[in-house]
Amino acid sequence: KPNGDSVNINLTFCPTSRLEQFTDEVQFEIQRLIKPLFMISGCCQDIDIRLATSHLPFGQVCLNSKSTRQLQLSNRGDIGAHFKWDLEAFKPDFSITPTQGYINPKMEVIFSIEFYPKSINSDIRYERIKCELEATKPQYLTLTGMCTEVLPKESIQFTTPVRTSDSRQLTLTVPRITNQLHLKPSIDGAFWSGPELLAIEPNQTKNYTITYHPLEMTSEHRKHVGSIFFPLPEGQGLLYNLTGVSEAPKPIDSRSVDVPP
Numbered sequence: 001k002p003n004g005d006s007v008n009i010n011l012t013f014c015p016t017s018r019l020e021q022f023t024d025e026v027q028f029e030i031q032r033l034i035k036p037l038f039m040i041s042g043c044c045q046d047i048d049i050r051l052a053t054s055h056l057p058f059g060q061v062c063l064n065s066k067s068t069r070q071l072q073l074s075n076r077g078d079i080g081a082h083f084k085w086d087l088e089a090f091k092p093d094f095s096i097t098p099t100q101g102y103i104n105p106k107m108e109v110i111f112s113i114e115f116y117p118k119s120i121n122s123d124i125r126y127e128r129i130k131c132e133l134e135a136t137k138p139q140y141l142t143l144t145g146m147c148t149e150v151l152p153k154e155s156i157q158f159t160t161p162v163r164t165s166d167s168r169q170l171t172l173t174v175p176r177i178t179n180q181l182h183l184k185p186s187i188d189g190a191f192w193s194g195p196e197l198l199a200i201e202p203n204q205t206k207n208y209t210i211t212y213h214p215l216e217m218t219s220e221h222r223k224h225v226g227s228i229f230f231p232l233p234e235g236q237g238l239l240y241n242l243t244g245v246s247e248a249p250k251p252i253d254s255r256s257v258d259v260p261p
Contacts, residue, residue, distance in 0.1 A: 011040065018046035018077065047136040048077035049103060058115040058145035061235030064186060065150075066116035071141070073109045073131075080104045081134040089129040093117045094143055115235065117147030150229065155241040158212035162246045165213045170240060172198070173205045174232060181233065189226020191215065192242055198230075214246035 023041040027034050052072040061067045073083065084100040096113045103109050117124055124147060128140040160166035174181055183198045185208070194210040210228060218224055224244035231237050 013042055015044035017044070018048060019044040043078075045078035047075075047079045047081055047133070049073065049075045049081060049083075049133055049136060049139070051131070051139045051141060054140060055142045055144070056113065058143065058235070060146050060148055061115055061117055062150045062231075062237040063117065063120060063147055064229050065231040065235050065237040066114050067145070067233075067235035068112060068114050071111045071113060073103060073111065073139070075103045075105055075107055078105050079135075081136060083109070083134070084132045086130045086132075089126065090143075093124055093145075094126060113143070115143070115145050117145065119147065120149055121147050150237050150239040152227070152239045152241045155243060156210070158242065158244040160212060160214065160244075160246065161248065161250050162214055162217045163249060165211050166244075167209050167211045169207045169209050170228075171205060171207055172200065172230065172238065174200050177202050177233065183230050183232070186229045186231070187226065188228070189224065189242055189244075191224055191244060191246075192226050192228070194228070210242070212242070212244045214244060216246060217248060218244070218246045 019042075021041070021043040023039060025039055026037045028037045029035075050073070052074065056069055056071055058067050058069060075081070080102060082100070082102050085096055087096075087099055090096055094113060094115055096111055098109070098111065101109065124145045126143040128142060131139045131141065133139065156168050156170070158166045158168065172183075174183075177200070179202065181200045183200065184196065185194060185198065187194060187210070191214045192210055192212055194208060198206060198208050200206045208230075212224075214224060224242075224246065226242040226244070227239060228242060229237055229239050
């Protein structure tokens with residue numbers, strides 16, 4: 001071109017994947033000499049949200065107990081997004097918190113998932129539970145586990161006159177805990193009662209008092225039966241069978257009366 005003329009240069013930036021911020025120099029060659037022309041910079045932002053795993057196994061959990069696992073959702077991209085789980089897909093054996101929210105760029109969200117099976121089953125499987133993500137494809141999660149019956153540790157016998165009480169102490173030790181644990185026992189049986197909550201410290205042995213207070217008498221062939229279950233961490237538990245014998249009432253007092261002849 002003659003001296004003083006100009007040429008328009010059209011640049012097209014069409015990335016096919018996410019790119020970090022970059023800066024490059026555009027050069028031109030004239031008479032075998034390479035000279036800088038101008039600088040260009042740019043980036044390509046994208047949503048990159050993923051679950052740490054698509055399959056979360058819980059293993060074996062005792063009936064009436066529960067197990068908790070954590071799952072991480074990471075946003076490696078440059079744009080935040082809302083998320084929302086399909087809650088109905090977790091029922092009736094699982095639950096998750098939080099159920100919905102917003103995840104910022106370069107951040108993580110930790111989900112807490114509980115497994116509390118309702119019946120004995122050797123293969124509990126919830127496949128492809130959907131987590132909806134804003135402006136990008138959803139993530140899917142498969143949950144598996146099994147539920148087994150708890151074998152009784154021992155059988156506790158109670159004997160008392162009707163409408164009086166008989167108490168027994170159960171000695172409990174929970175291994176492999178690092179913080180204080182609050183146990184909420186489940187008592188099955190109309191005539192037994194005990195504290196609703198029991199706190200146990202690490203490496204501590206704790207006594208739990210259960211009381212039998214029958215309001216009706218038993219017979220030789222019909223005794224009162226019940227059970228008490230202590231749910232433990234990681235889906236384990238302690239089960240005690242309870243048997244009660246309610247005898248005839250004892251007299252409160254005795255008196256003699258003289259009857260004249």
